[in-house]
Each structure stands twice: as C-alpha cells, then as structure tokens.
Amino acid sequence: MKKSIIIFLVVISSNSAFAGFDLGGIISAGTDLTKAAILTDGEVKQLASDASQATDKLNPVAPPVSPYAKRISKLTKGMKFEGNVKPTIKVYMVKDVNAFAMADGTVRVFSGLMDRMSDDEVRYVIGHEIGHVNLGHSKKALQTAYTTSAARKVGAASGGTVAALSDSALGDLAEKLVHAQYSQAHENDADMYALKLMKANRYDPKAAVSALRKLEKMYGNESSVFASHPAPGDRANSLEKAL
Numbered sequence: 001m002k003k004s005i006i007i008f009l010v011v012i013s014s015n016s017a018f019a020g021f022d023l024g025g026i027i028s029a030g031t032d033l034t035k036a037a038i039l040t041d042g043e044v045k046q047l048a049s050d051a052s053q054a055t056d057k058l059n060p061v062a063p064p065v066s067p068y069a070k071r072i073s074k075l076t077k078g079m080k081f082e083g084n085v086k087p088t089i090k091v092y093m094v095k096d097v098n099a100f101a102m103a104d105g106t107v108r109v110f111s112g113l114m115d116r117m118s119d120d121e122v123r124y125v126i127g128h129e130i131g132h133v134n135l136g137h138s139k140k141a142l143q144t145a146y147t148t149s150a151a152r153k154v155g156a157a158s159g160g161t162v163a164a165l166s167d168s169a170l171g172d173l174a175e176k177l178v179h180a181q182y183s184q185a186h187e188n189d190a191d192m193y194a195l196k197l198m199k200a201n202r203y204d205p206k207a208a209v210s211a212l213r214k215l216e217k218m219y220g221n222e223s224s225v226f227a228s229h230p231a232p233g234d235r236a237n238s239l240e241k242a243l
C-alpha cells in the first residue's frame with residue numbers, strides 16, 4: 001500500500017482507480033492543444049470530458065439498477081447547486097473512500113465512501129467536489145495537469161495543432177486530474193461552498209463535520225506527505241466554527 005492523498009483525504013493503493021488502464025478507442029477530436037497555460041473554457045470542458053470518459057472506461061461504473069446508483073440519484077434529487085456547472089454524478093464500484101470532480105461537472109463517488117457515510121455526509125462530499133468546479137479550482141488543476149502531462153508533450157512534439165490525444169496521453173492527463181492536489185485555501189473554500197449548499201438545500205450542515213470526523217478516525221489527523229493539504233480534523237474544526 002502506498003500512502004497518498006487524493007482529492008478527498010484518503011489512503012489508497014497506488015493503482016486502485018487505475019488498475020488495468022486500457023483506453024483503447026478514446027480520442028479527443030479536433031481540440032487545439034497548442035496552448036498549455038491558457039486553455040479556453042471550451043478546451044477545458046473538452047479535455048475534462050475526454051478525461052472523464054477515460055476514467056469511466058477504466059473503472060466499474062455502477063449501473064442504474066445498482067443500489068448505489070439508486071441511492072445517489074435519490075439523495076441528490078432536487079439538490080440545488082450554485083454556479084454555472086451542474087454535476088453529472090455517478091458511482092464507481094471501488095472500495096476506496098474517495099470522490100473526485102472534473103471541470104466539466106463530472107462527479108464520481110466511490111462505493112467505499114458511500115458504505116461509510118450517511119446520505120447527508122455524501123451530499124456534503126458532492127457539494128465539496130462540485131465546489132472545486134464552480135470556484136474554478138478544477139479548471140486550474142486541469143491547466144496544471146495539462147501543462148505537465150504527456151498530452152502537452154504530444155502537442156509540443158507536433159509543433160502545432162493536435163487532432164487527437166493518444167490513449168496514453170489522455171490516460172496520463174486523466175490520472176493527474178483524479179489525483180489533483182488542491183491548496184489548503186481551495187480546500188477550505190470548497191468546504192465553505194459545500195456548507196452553504198447544505199444550508200440552502202435544508203440538509204443537515206453538521207454532516208460536513210461528521211464526514212470529516214469519520215475520515216479523521218480512519219486516517220488520523222495527519223495531512224499526509226503533502227504539507228499543503230489540510231488534515232480532516234482541522235477542516236472539521238473550521239467547519240464547526242463556521243456553523
């Protein structure tokens with residue numbers, strides 16, 4: 001087991017969400033990838049959507065008849081979100097306690113997290129993740145990932161327009177996005193977005209605190225090897241204060 005931190009503070013095995021990476025046939029058609037640091041909103045959305053398709057191919061998505069899919073659709077029914085991007089939420093049948101979002105509004109919650117959390121706690125996690133999207137953090141993460149990824153190298157190597165990303169380049173980008181690191185400030189802002197969302201939707205806002213306390217219990221209040229990542233206990237304390 002390699003200890004690492006992902007979007008939602010957890011311990012995962014190094015290849016958990018990316019076992020058997022096979023991205024055959026996934027192509028990003030017609031996206032201009034010559035601009036690294038400055039991607040247009042359209043390009044960001046396109047890349048995020050391509051990366052989302054890549055991770056969906058790779059991971060077992062809960063089918064609509066699955067109790068997990070039914071539970072997610074039930075607990076998000078009528079949920080109102082602030083911001084332009086509305087989430088597209090699906091469940092990965094993966095035992096890790098995790099969730100992530102991408103700039104196109106893709107939100108994926110892992111069954112391992114759903115097993116451990118109440119409906120309101122899952123709502124808080126979804127709110128936190130879509131907060132990263134609507135506050136612009138996911139766009140920044142994509143731009144960073146793109147700049148440092150094989151996708152960028154492909155663009156640079158061709159010296160011009162790239163019509164399609166290779167499977168490996170797209171896979172590289174997708175993995176970077178799933179494991180994107182956010183700053184402490186971004187984590188706090190996403191937590192506050194989630195708290196506001198919980199209140200606006202009349203869900204129990206205290207679930208934000210209890211969700212983080214559960215993570216603290218599972219993993220301790222260490223913020224892992226990434227010093228910038230706030231520990232769950234500290235985040236719970238901030239949220240308690242905000243309440």
Ligand SMILES: [Zn+2]
Pocket residue numbers: 007008128132182186187190
């Ligand atoms: Zn986060």
